Amino acid sequence: MATRSSASSKPGFTLRQVFRWLRRWSLWLVAVAFLVACGTLAVHAFVQPPVTLFMKQERHRLGSIRHDWVPVEQIAPVMLRAVVAAEDANYCRHWGFDMGAIRDVIESGEDRGASTLSQQTVKNVYLWHGRSWLRKALEAAMTPLMEALWSKRRILEVYLNLVEFDEGVFGIEAAAQHYFGHSAAELSAVQSARLAALLPSPKTRSASHPSPRLRKRAAAIMDGAATIRRDGRAACFED
Known part of the structure; x- marks a missing residue:
């Protein structure tokens, strides 16, 4: 007598198969994200990046x-020397992260950042403001890629063209016109130091009407800019 066959439907996925499937797709997504990031950074090594998210929000x-x-x-x-002296004096000596500055912050227990200009450029161009x-x-993932694909001079060029210098004033050209009435090419050492001294809180400071505290900060930046030129720490971005 013929017996009724058991259900022919295939058994469901086992837990192990599900994890294997998730791992495979996760690796695929990471690979795609990596390739997209590399391609975008490679293009922006030569092409002007688009308007940033923060600029759109402010507009x-x-x-x-x-x-x-x-x-x-x-x-x-x-x-260029002034902003390096103000924000990242060892700019030419690191690959995107200033490990010495990070150790100093950890050891001191201070609640302050140790972001390099490279990290700030990644944040300004591709990410969003705020801590998370x-x-x-x-x-952290994109900074080494930028350092590998962009020259140090290119990173400074993009940074200075996109950073905020006053409310609604973005980039060094707009800042030079806004504060001093002339182009970025005509900035003096004093003016450059005052603009660099505005960072990272430009909305509460003025380069054209500096407070005594900002004047003191600008004087220190001027000295720092001259020092990094003498000791070779500006070599990676100078002509």
């Missing part, structure tokens, strides 16, 4: 912003 909030992109050749060299572990993780 929406204020109605308009001031921003004029200029190539690095049209920025006074002393401005996700943003820091993405920043």
